[in-house]
Amino acid sequence: MSVAGPALSLRDIRKSFAEMEVLKGISLDAFEGDVISILGASGSGKSTLLRCINMLEVPDSGTVTVAGETIRMKPRRGGGQEPADGRQVDRIRTELGMVFQSFNLWSHMTILQNVIEGPVHVLHRPRAECIAEAEALLEKVGIADKRNFYPAHLSGGQQQRAAIARALAMRPKVMLFDEPTSALDPELVGEVLRVLRALAEEGRTMLVVTHEMGFARHVSNRVIFVNQGVIDADGTPDEVFGEGGTERFRQFVSGLHV
Amino acid sequence: MDLPFLADTMGQLLAVTPVTLELWILCIAIGLVIALLVCWGRVSGVPVVSQLAAVYIFVFRGSPLLIQTFLLYYGVSQFAQVRASFAWPVLRDPFNSAVISLALCTGGYAAEIFRGGLLAVPGREIEAGRAIGMPPFTLFRRIIAPIALRQALPAYSTEIVLMMKATALASLVTVWEITGTAEKIISHTYRTFEVFLCAAAIYLVLNFVVIRAMRYLEYLISPHLRGRPEPDVAATVTGIAHPGADVPELPT
Numbered sequence: 001m002s003v004a005g006p007a008l009s010l011r012d013i014r015k016s017f018a019e020m021e022v023l024k025g026i027s028l029d030a031f032e033g034d035v036i037s038i039l040g041a042s043g044s045g046k047s048t049l050l051r052c053i054n055m056l057e058v059p060d061s062g063t064v065t066v067a068g069e070t071i072r073m074k075p076r077r078g079g080g081q082e083p084a085d086g087r088q089v090d091r092i093r094t095e096l097g098m099v100f101q102s103f104n105l106w107s108h109m110t111i112l113q114n115v116i117e118g119p120v121h122v123l124h125r126p127r128a129e130c131i132a133e134a135e136a137l138l139e140k141v142g143i144a145d146k147r148n149f150y151p152a153h154l155s156g157g158q159q160q161r162a163a164i165a166r167a168l169a170m171r172p173k174v175m176l177f178d179e180p181t182s183a184l185d186p187e188l189v190g191e192v193l194r195v196l197r198a199l200a201e202e203g204r205t206m207l208v209v210t211h212e213m214g215f216a217r218h219v220s221n222r223v224i225f226v227n228q229g230v231i232d233a234d235g236t237p238d239e240v241f242g243e244g245g246t247e248r249f250r251q252f253v254s255g256l257h258v
Numbered sequence: 259m260d261l262p263f264l265a266d267t268m269g270q271l272l273a274v275t276p277v278t279l280e281l282w283i284l285c286i287a288i289g290l291v292i293a294l295l296v297c298w299g300r301v302s303g304v305p306v307v308s309q310l311a312a313v314y315i316f317v318f319r320g321s322p323l324l325i326q327t328f329l330l331y332y333g334v335s336q337f338a339q340v341r342a343s344f345a346w347p348v349l350r351d352p353f354n355s356a357v358i359s360l361a362l363c364t365g366g367y368a369a370e371i372f373r374g375g376l377l378a379v380p381g382r383e384i385e386a387g388r389a390i391g392m393p394p395f396t397l398f399r400r401i402i403a404p405i406a407l408r409q410a411l412p413a414y415s416t417e418i419v420l421m422m423k424a425t426a427l428a429s430l431v432t433v434w435e436i437t438g439t440a441e442k443i444i445s446h447t448y449r450t451f452e453v454f455l456c457a458a459a460i461y462l463v464l465n466f467v468v469i470r471a472m473r474y475l476e477y478l479i480s481p482h483l484r485g486r487p488e489p490d491v492a493a494t495v496t497g498i499a500h501p502g503a504d505v506p507e508l509p510t
Contacts, residue, residue, distance in 0.1 A: 054389055056385060056388065056389060086393075086394075087393070089391075090391040090392070090393050091391060092391070093388070093389060093390060093391035094390060094391035096389075097390075098386075098389040098390075100382065100385070100386065100389075102382060104382040104383055104385060104386035105383075105386070106383050106386065106387075106401060106405075107380075107383065107405070107482055108404055108405055108408060108479075108482055109482075117390075117400065118390040118391075118392075121392070121396055121400055122390055122391050122392055122393075122396065149486060150481065150482035151482070152482055152483070153486040163386075166386075166390075167390075170390055170391075
């Protein structure tokens with residue numbers, strides 16, 4: 001699979017909530033195989049940025065391009081913009097696998113049903129094929145024995161791994177992780193990070209909003225530091241964490257350990 | 259205790275029990291359709307439609323069902339236009355009037371019950387559906403409606419039990435169901451206590467069956483609220499996240 005140009009491209013994304021400007025014009029390109037950690041203090045707009053990519057939040061201005069296809073926008077009455085074609089957004093969302101902070105599994109479905117739901121009912125692929133693939137994915141994330149459990153029966157770490165399998169089942173071009181370990185008990189963080197690491201080593205294109213400095217430093221190939229709605233630092237982990245990093249980033253990192 | 263009298267009364271009341279059941283089944287079925295339409299209107303987001311639905315719910319929840327029934331059967335017939343209209347063959351019949359007034363009323367209540375069920379669907383689960391690209395109708399059919407139904411079912415069970423009892427009001431517009439027939443027996447035996455006791459017993463048995471059936475339905479659709487299933491021992495327990503798997507620890 002080769003894509004000419006970036007797998008994901010954001011241009012001048014701006015977003016305000018009421019009077020509060022959360023994103024002040026963010027542009028970034030992610031190329032195939034990139035694993036980008038997005039760091040920032042809480043309230044810096046990093047989660048909002050991730051949610052603007054798949055239009056769960058609609059940016060007030062700016063464009064999102066996934067694998068060369070730009071999401072068409074139209075002006076909204078009363079200011080801002082909105083997607084011009086909901087079906088295009090739905091189609092592009094199938095190419096963007098999202099993993100949420102609080103898992104967001106469907107509580108009335110078993111783990112296996114959660115994983116096959118998208119392939120069967122959105123992509124309309126044959127059910128038997130989806131089940132086989134889902135079982136392989138559950139095995140990969142280490143919860144094959146939990147396939148007939150309901151989300152409420154699993155630990156947070158297991159639920160998050162199930163949610164990752166659900167996102168992978170859509171065969172997405174880009175994976176979006178929104179603080180995937182922030183809702184977990186400390187002893188469960190490792191099992192989810194190991195899955196993320198394995199996905200990174202497979203060469204998947206991933207954007208990970210995270211507070212896990214170890215992951216950002218050692219697994220991602222690029223680190224973006226968002227501060228007050230703009231990209232303050234952007235580079236390889238060595239560049240951003242090293243001597244050449246910005247003053248604000250050093251303050252942010254040192255603040256974490258105080 | 260006058261067992262032959264009780265047996266005879268019971269026999270007469272059981273003979274008209276199908277009338278009560280017909281009233282109930284029809285008003286529940288028609289009321290369900292009304293409720294879904296009204297609820298849909300209420301949450302449609304279209305201001306005029308939503309307000310009309312709110313007015314409907316207010317009127318039918320806010321006024322006595324007995325008066326609604328009287329208005330429809332006795333009140334409406336005083337207008338010559340109604341008596342001349344296509345609806346008259348339906349409305350002139352007491353059974354039909356009773357079914358319609360019961361259905362209109364339960365439609366208002368059930369609409370609010372379903373709206374409550376919709377409001378209880380966690381936004382996070384809806385968002386997960388949107389994030390995998392579910393079109394709006396698929397999202398409703400696969401995620402929102404199944405969760406809302408599970409949330410609404412206990413309250414809806416109560417509503418249909420209430421409607422079983424509300425069918426007794428049909429006796430006041432001359433439908434000879436259980437309560438009406440009981441009054442008829444009392445009017446020539448003057449044995450109020452025994453006769454109404456028999457009638458109450460029949461309602462209790464009917465509602466016992468309804469409550470049990472609804473509870474079973476709730477049980478069937480809520481395995482996710484029960485205990486863990488047995489672990490699937492056939493499944494192999496390997497994988498990158500499992501302890502012992504050949505994946506290096508994350509450096510700290």
